[in-house]
Amino acid sequence: DQQVKQNSPSLSVQEGxxxxxxxxxxxxxxxYFLWYKKYPAEGPTFLISISxxxxxxxxxxxxxxxxxxxxxxxxxxxxxxxxxxxxxFCAASDSGTYKYIFGTGTRLKVLA
Amino acid sequence: DVKVxxxxxxxxxxxxxxxxxxxxxxxxxxNMFWYRQDPGLGLRLIYFSYDVKMKEKGDIPEGxxxxxxxxxxxxxxxxxxxxxxxxxxxxAVLATVNTEAFFGQGTRLTVV
Numbered sequence: 001d002q003q004v005k006q007n008s009p010s011l012s013v014q015e016g017x018x019x020x021x022x023x024x025x026x027x028x029x030x031x032y033f034l035w036y037k038k039y040p041a042e043g044p045t046f047l048i049s050i051s052x053x054x055x056x057x058x059x060x061x062x063x064x065x066x067x068x069x070x071x072x073x074x075x076x077x078x079x080x081x082x083x084x085x086x087x088x089f090c091a092a093s094d095s096g097t098y099k100y101i102f103g104t105g106t107r108l109k110v111l112a
Numbered sequence: 113d114v115k116v117x118x119x120x121x122x123x124x125x126x127x128x129x130x131x132x133x134x135x136x137x138x139x140x141x142x143n144m145f146w147y148r149q150d151p152g153l154g155l156r157l158i159y160f161s162y163d164v165k166m167k168e169k170g171d172i173p174e175g176x177x178x179x180x181x182x183x184x185x186x187x188x189x190x191x192x193x194x195x196x197x198x199x200x201x202x203x204a205v206l207a208t209v210n211t212e213a214f215f216g217q218g219t220r221l222t223v224v
Contacts (some may be wrong), residue, residue, distance in 0.1 A: 091155075
């Protein structure tokens with residue numbers, strides 16, 4: 001049973017426009033959420049996180065939104081740049097464990 | 113930030129061989145993880161360790177074992193490699209709950 005789902009395997013966006021990546025989860029115990037970016041043949045790098053006590057967290061061009069009632073989070077990238085082209089993973093955990101559960105990833109392609 | 117180093121970027125092994133994947137961190141963090149990444153399946157947790165000589169199974173431990181004799185080093189062992197273990201293997205380190213995990217650069221293992 002996939003507890004963290006990214007239903008869009010891929011997304012193409014024009015340079016300068018907004019990229020919106022979505023993630024859904026099923027476990028109501030999750031209270032910490034993260035987004036990672038991964039280039040081919042490299043390890044994932046941390047982008048941004050959000051605690052369940054917040055509904056928004058912003059860091060430069062990246063903003064994460066959390067809707068607890070819908071069990072949904074999204075990552076907004078504005079403006080999108082060609083260097084943002086990568087696979088993006090969302091992850092979730094609950095404070096009672098150290099296990100981070102990852103989604104299946106969304107491949108973002110930013111077109112110049 | 114913690115630096116996580118995996119011993120090999122690329123490995124090719126034969127079916128039935130015993131394979132060791134090594135992961136070293138440059139800090140003193142207790143929590144270390146092994147994931148594998150496969151297309152369409154995201155990152156799946158194989159094993160994790162929360163202290164020296166302490167380990168717990170993740171979601172897909174079959175065919176793998178681990179060793180943590182020193183705090184900075186966490187090894188993943190494929191007892192008898194099989195072709196379905198061809199994958200990208202990723203080691204991660206976590207300082208404490210509700211923080212980001214840091215990943216190594218990954219090991220692309222091919223079993224022939």
